[in-house]
Amino acid sequence: MLPSLKPVSRYMSASPVVIQQAAPLTEAITLMQEHNVRHLPVLDGQTPVGILSERDVAMAGSLVPDAWELIPVAEAMTPQPYMVSADTQVVRVARAMAEHRYGAVLITSETGALLGLFTTTDAMGVLAACGAED
Numbered sequence: 001m002l003p004s005l006k007p008v009s010r011y012m013s014a015s016p017v018v019i020q021q022a023a024p025l026t027e028a029i030t031l032m033q034e035h036n037v038r039h040l041p042v043l044d045g046q047t048p049v050g051i052l053s054e055r056d057v058a059m060a061g062s063l064v065p066d067a068w069e070l071i072p073v074a075e076a077m078t079p080q081p082y083m084v085s086a087d088t089q090v091v092r093v094a095r096a097m098a099e100h101r102y103g104a105v106l107i108t109s110e111t112g113a114l115l116g117l118f119t120t121t122d123a124m125g126v127l128a129a130c131g132a133e134d
Helices: 027-035 054-063 090-100 120-132
Strands: 037-044 048-051 083-085 104-108 114-119
Touching: 027 037, 027 054, 027 090, 037 054, 048 054, 048 104, 090 104, 090 120
Parallel strands: 083 104
Antiparallel strands: 037 048, 104 114
16 A cells, blocks of 8 residues: 555654643743744643644744743643544645645644644655555
8 A cells, every 4th residue: 555545643642742832931931942843733731722832932933022031831822723533544634734724734643632743744755655665
């Protein structure tokens, strides 16, 4: 089976670094730096409610340059992120990412629990795997 037809769960980053929506942006920045990631799924308890990207952090910093560190993640995040189930074909996810310019997608279970994160870097890995089969 071609890699593009396999489920996205096969290529996602499982157990991603997450942050709570009430946390300050400074905590998010620290997590991003410590784990060398560009996206953090944002949770309300155990429920995914958003995603915070490096771009979101930069935007918050430019809008409130003197008090950005006081901003909670909930005010800087992108709410209602693109989420798909673990069995969604990776090609469908990649198409949506390209069409809507998503940098990351949250992968969830049938109950809505966060299972993983699929990023543009993960998508490039799938593309490279497709080329390996030629």
